[in-house]
Amino acid sequence: METQDLNSESILPPGPRWSPDHLRLHRHLRHHPDLLPAGAPLLLAISGGQDSMALLALLRDLQRLHQWPLHLWHGDHRWRPESGQVAAELAGWCSDQGLELHVSSWLRPLEATSEADARHWRYGQLAEQARCLGVGHVVTAHTASDRAETLLLHLARGSHRRGLASLRSLRPLTSPSSPTTDPSEPIALARPLLPFSRADTARLCKQLALPVWHDPSNTDRRYSRNRIRAEVVPVLEELHPGAAQRISSQAERLVEEVESSDELVNLALQTLKTAGSQAGTPGLQRQELGDLAVANQRQLLHHWLEQSTRLTLPARQLEELLRRLQPGHPPGQADLGADWQLRWDRCTLWLHHPAAHLPQ
Numbered sequence: 428m429e430t431q432d433l434n435s436e437s438i439l440p441p442g443p444r445w446s447p448d449h450l451r452l453h454r455h456l457r458h459h460p461d462l463l464p465a466g467a468p469l470l471l472a473i474s475g476g477q478d479s480m481a482l483l484a485l486l487r488d489l490q491r492l493h494q495w496p497l498h499l500w501h502g503d504h505r506w507r508p509e510s511g512q513v514a515a516e517l518a519g520w521c522s523d524q525g526l527e528l529h530v531s532s533w534l535r536p537l538e539a540t541s542e543a544d545a546r547h548w549r550y551g552q553l554a555e556q557a558r559c560l561g562v563g564h565v566v567t568a569h570t571a572s573d574r575a576e577t578l579l580l581h582l583a584r585g586s587h588r589r590g591l592a593s594l595r596s597l598r599p600l601t602s603p604s605s606p607t608t609d610p611s612e613p614i615a616l617a618r619p620l621l622p623f624s625r626a627d628t629a630r631l632c633k634q635l636a637l638p639v640w641h642d643p644s645n646t647d648r649r650y651s652r653n654r655i656r657a658e659v660v661p662v663l664e665e666l667h668p669g670a671a672q673r674i675s676s677q678a679e680r681l682v683e684e685v686e687s688s689d690e691l692v693n694l695a696l697q698t699l700k701t702a703g704s705q706a707g708t709p710g711l712q713r714q715e716l717g718d719l720a721v722a723n724q725r726q727l728l729h730h731w732l733e734q735s736t737r738l739t740l741p742a743r744q745l746e747e748l749l750r751r752l753q754p755g756h757p758p759g760q761a762d763l764g765a766d767w768q769l770r771w772d773r774c775t776l777w778l779h780h781p782a783a784h785l786p787q
């Protein structure tokens with residue numbers, strides 16, 4: 428296969444369909460080499476909408492530079508009778524292009540109808556398909572517009588800072604605590620189109636004469652995301668043109684801040700950890716924790732509990748724990764869920780689980 432120096436600034440257009448958008452994506456990938464590593468097989472999630480069709484076209488055109496074997500997957504949610512037809516038409520178009528499309532159909536239980544259920548099914552299917560094909564990177568076509576809408580939605584719902592830092596460019600597809608995760612073959616979820624907006628992908632589809640299958644559920648106002656898209660973002664854009672792109676950039680900065688503060692929290696935790704406790708299990712020094720500012724105590728406790736138990740405590744439960752752990756309060760214990768208990772005496776707090784071997 429023909430190759431080109433990916434570190435060279437002056438890239439020769441590799442094909443007739445080379446455009447400023449191709450160059451923009453190519454540069455983005457070169458600055459983030461872990462996102463879609465050169466030569467790594469990729470599984471693209473193709474809904475048939477404008478974002479995923481633009482993703483497919485761009486990655487196909489950049490394939491010669493990056494040498495990825497490309498696999499395609501489409502999920503038929505069977506929301507409507509005609510969704511099978513979309514899957515068939517998409518598969519037909521792919522086949523005309525010399526591409527194979529893997530299609531899964533959802534045998535949905537009657538009660539499962541939410542967006543969250545559909546997403547859960549899609550990611551499960553994508554993980555399974557990726558494992559079957561020996562692929563390490565699943566790729567979705569999320570754009571800056573998706574990320575801005577998600578951030579606004581999470582802000583409105585009162586998410587913790589960590590929740591606001593959503594739609595990362597790269598994250599594990601399945602969480603480490605998920606029973607479907609095989610730790611020997613981690614699968615990444617990559618979102619290389621985050622520097623592009625929905626207006627960009629619409630323009631690209633037009634320029635490249637790509638077919639687009641519109642999903643009527645994207646305009647269904649019963650879904651909160653769609654109302655943010657149709658009613659909130661346009662107002663913000665009218666007041667401050669470019670608002671969605673700037674909101675998306677804030678989400679990117681939040682991701683960086685959360686990651687860098689995680690590093691510091693881990694360092695701080697090392698100094699607070701004790702070798703053992705009354706129960707012989709690793710713990711935290713209560714007095715030293717109590718000497719810190721409450722905001723730091725909150726962050727350290729949250730992080731330590733999540734790392735040790737894989738549980739994320741609701742904000743209210745965490746606040747109640749912090750209150751009970753303040754200097755001067757007596758020894759005690761609290762149930763955390765999933766059989767985990769936090770116990771503390773005057774000097775130490777430690778975790779107890781009837782069956783767990785605790786990580787350090």
Ligand SMILES: Nc1ncnc2c1ncn2[C@@H]1O[C@H](COP(=O)(O)OP(=O)(O)OP(=O)(O)O)[C@@H](O)[C@H]1O
Pocket residue numbers: 472473474478479500501502503504542546549566567568569573577
């Ligand atoms: N039916 C589908 N088949 C294959 N891929 C899909 C399908 N639906 C969505 N995707 C993939 O997921 C991406 C995001 O789609 P969409 O915004 O509709 O999902 P979402 O549930 O809102 O995702 P998230 O909550 O993770 O943002 C798409 O760009 C596409 O890559």
